[in-house]
Each structure stands twice: as C-alpha cells, then as structure tokens.
Amino acid sequence: MKNKKSTRALTLVDNLNICPKSKRSQIKIQQMAIMMIVLTIFFVFVALFIITIKLSGTKDKATALEEENAMLLVSKLAESPEFSCGESYGYGLSNCIDLDKVIILKEKNEYNGFWPVSSIEIRKIYPKTSDIECTKNNLDNCNIIKVYSKTTDTITQSTFVSLCRKEKTSNGVENKCDIAKLIVGYETKG
Amino acid sequence: MKQRDKMEGFWNSKRSQEEMVGFGLIIIIVAVIILVFLSLSVKQNGTNIESYEVESFLQATIYYTTSCETYSGFLNIEELIKGCEKENVCLNGKSNCQVLNETLKDISKESWNVKQGGFVKGYELKVNSGQQELITISEGNKTQSSKGSLQALPENIKITMDVFY
Numbered sequence: 001m002k003n004k005k006s007t008r009a010l011t012l013v014d015n016l017n018i019c020p021k022s023k024r025s026q027i028k029i030q031q032m033a034i035m036m037i038v039l040t041i042f043f044v045f046v047a048l049f050i051i052t053i054k055l056s057g058t059k060d061k062a063t064a065l066e067e068e069n070a071m072l073l074v075s076k077l078a079e080s081p082e083f084s085c086g087e088s089y090g091y092g093l094s095n096c097i098d099l100d101k102v103i104i105l106k107e108k109n110e111y112n113g114f115w116p117v118s119s120i121e122i123r124k125i126y127p128k129t130s131d132i133e134c135t136k137n138n139l140d141n142c143n144i145i146k147v148y149s150k151t152t153d154t155i156t157q158s159t160f161v162s163l164c165r166k167e168k169t170s171n172g173v174e175n176k177c178d179i180a181k182l183i184v185g186y187e188t189k190g
Numbered sequence: 191m192k193q194r195d196k197m198e199g200f201w202n203s204k205r206s207q208e209e210m211v212g213f214g215l216i217i218i219i220v221a222v223i224i225l226v227f228l229s230l231s232v233k234q235n236g237t238n239i240e241s242y243e244v245e246s247f248l249q250a251t252i253y254y255t256t257s258c259e260t261y262s263g264f265l266n267i268e269e270l271i272k273g274c275e276k277e278n279v280c281l282n283g284k285s286n287c288q289v290l291n292e293t294l295k296d297i298s299k300e301s302w303n304v305k306q307g308g309f310v311k312g313y314e315l316k317v318n319s320g321q322q323e324l325i326t327i328s329e330g331n332k333t334q335s336s337k338g339s340l341q342a343l344p345e346n347i348k349i350t351m352d353v354f355y
Contacts, residue, residue, distance in 0.1 A: 025201070031206075035213055042217060046224055053228070071242050095249045126254070126300045159243065160250040160301065174263050177253045179297060 070157040074184045077115065078161050083182075085164050087139060089175045097182065099145075099165040103136055106147050113150075119185035120147040124163060126179040139165070151186075158183040213277040229242065240338030244351050251297055252349070258282075258289040267293065271347055275319045287324070290317075295327050302353060304330035312354040320346045 022177055077083065078095050085096035102122060105111060124143035134142035163180035166173050252268040258280035259265075265273060265286075270293070273286035281288060294315060302313050313331025316323060331354065338352035 016271055036211075042220075050228065068242070073243065075246065081206065095246050096253065106309045126297045128300055132230075160247040162250045162253040165254070169263070171263050174255075176255045176264070177266065179254050179301065 021187075031126070037087065038095065065135060070184075070186065071159060073117075074159045074182060075155050077117075077120070077184060078159060078182050084120050087161075088166075089164055089177075093164070096162045096164055096177070097180070099163050102145055102147060103134065103139070104143060108167070112148060115148070117148075117184050118150040119183075121145065121183045121185075122147065122161070122163060122180050123183060124178050124180045125160070156185045158163045213304070232351055241339055241353070243352055244353055245339040245341070247301060248339055248349055249353055251294070252341060253344070254293070254297065256289055256293050258284065258286060268343055271317055271319075271324065271343065271349075275347070291325055294325060298327055299329065302329075309354055310353055313352065314354075315351045316349070318348045318350070320331070348353060 008137050038183040075095070078097060083097045083102060085093050085098045087100060089096065128136060129143045132138065132142040132145060134145045158181045161182045162177045164175055164177040167176040168174075218338040226328065252266065252271075254267050255264050256267060256270055258270055258273075260273075260278075260281060265280075267290070269286070270286050270290045274290050276286075278286045280286065294317075298313060298315055302310050304310050304312055310330070311333050314328040314332070315328070316327075317325040333354040336352045336354045338350065340351075343349065
C-alpha cells in the first residue's frame, strides 16, 4: 500500500516536473519569437527613417541641378550673337551685352518666341539709377530693358553681365561698360 | 510542493523580468549607436562651392568703366588694378587705388544685397598682386556656407570673391 502510494506520488511529481519543463520551453520559444518580431519592426522603422533622410537630400540635389541648368541657359543667351558684344569692343569679352543691339532687338517682333523662355529682361545694377524703362531716346538715364515678355507668372534666373555701348567723348569714341543683370523668366510647370 | 512551485514561479518571473530589462537595454544601445551614426553622416562641415553667379559677377566687374580718366581715356577695373599696383594717379588727382577701392565697394554693395534675414549674409572681395594684398572689401557676416570664384588676370593679379549665405 505504502509502495503504491509512494509510486503514485513519484509519478505525480515526475509529471509535475515534466509538464512545467515543456511549458517553460514553449514560453521561451514564444519569447524568442516576440523578440525577433519586435527587433525586425524596430530595424524596419530605422531603415525607413534613414531612407527618408537620404531621399530628402536627393530632392535638394535635383533642385540644385535644375537651377544650374537654368543658369547655363542664361549664360548661353548672353553669349548668343543677338546679345553678345562680339569683337566690337576690341577683344572678346565674355558675358558682355551690346546695349545698342538689345535696343534694336527689343523692337523686332520676329524674335518673339525664338528662345525657349517666357521673358528676357536686362536690369542695370551699377551705376544705380531710378527704375526707368529704356528707349532709343533715354539710354543715358534708364536702367530696365524689357526685351521680351510673354507672361508674368514665371520663375526667374539671372546672371551678371557687362552692358556696353559706344560713347562719344573728347578723346573720340570710347567703350563704356556698366554692370547689369540678364534676367530670364521660365513658366512654372505646376 | 506548493512551496516549491511558488519558489519556481518566483524565479521564473525574476528571470523573465531580467530578460525584458536586457532586451530593453539592447534596444536602447542600438538606438543610441544609430543616432550617433546618423548625426555624423548628416552633419555637414562648412561648404564652399564654386559658383557661376559669382564668376559672372567678377567677369562683369573687371570690364566696368570707372570714373578714373587718364590721357588714354577712362580706365576699366582691370586697368585700374594694374595702375593701383604701380601707384598711378588719375587726371582728377585721385590715386588709382582710391578710385578702385571706392568703386569696388559701391559695386559689391549694389550687387549683393546684404541685410538682416536676407539670403546673402555677407561677402568678401580680395584683389591680390602676387603675395601682396591690394584691396580687401567685406560686408556682413562670414558663415560656414559660401560660394566663391577666382578671376586670374595678367601680371599675377588675382581677384577672389566669396559670398556667404
């Protein structure tokens, strides 16, 4: 009787020992699985955060590249024969615009739409004068030459240029160059 | 038995608490390492980029016709710099260096609008002849980011400009 009791007690104890062990291992497996899931989610968030930061830098680079392209187009315009001083001023000046050419060009409607831009304006920066639009008769006292203007809703790019003309002085005809900005407008693309 | 179960349960919960704390510590350490790495990679040192706008400004400036008259006519900035190096004088009695300084100051001021809250925070224009510094004009504040250009002229003359933004 006593042996049966002790055997039964032993079996019970063994069962109690075995059951918690399997339960324990199940719990450990569950813990490991949850930890791995949480770690994966955490690293996914970190990766998303890093990608967001990197992509925002890419957008800035694209904008800077677009700006550089626009600047290059403006400089190309300044060197085009319709604007450029050429050899008229002794030696080849870069970024030089002939004021006389531009005043005549302003009146030529044939050139409307010739360039892939929506507006071309030249604004004298120095010496400073009040804002007066230039015509053939007031070249000495004006500072704005609107060569071409299609729309007003544009973004603009500009570059510094030398605005040169021939001037009669006591020494004869001399070159006179001022500092101006060639401002080119582009239509906004939405 | 009951006591043994209780003890086992106690140690199990202790162990699971330890594991949770360990897990939390690992997360925190990894987060700190990633933040440090990100801050190092995102932080930019002072950048100076070569700028077409500044280059075109310098090119336009050197051909500007100044008020300094000589027997051969009015001098442009390039000729004025060479005259300043030789300490020449204009017909109106002003030295070439004086006219050069005044003209460059005015041109830079009108061209680069430095003001509080503006895009351009400051600029610095230098004219050097070899190692000798002829003219230095500056306005506003120097910042970490700038765009600049250099114009080399004959007779070892260099004009450099940095615009700070």
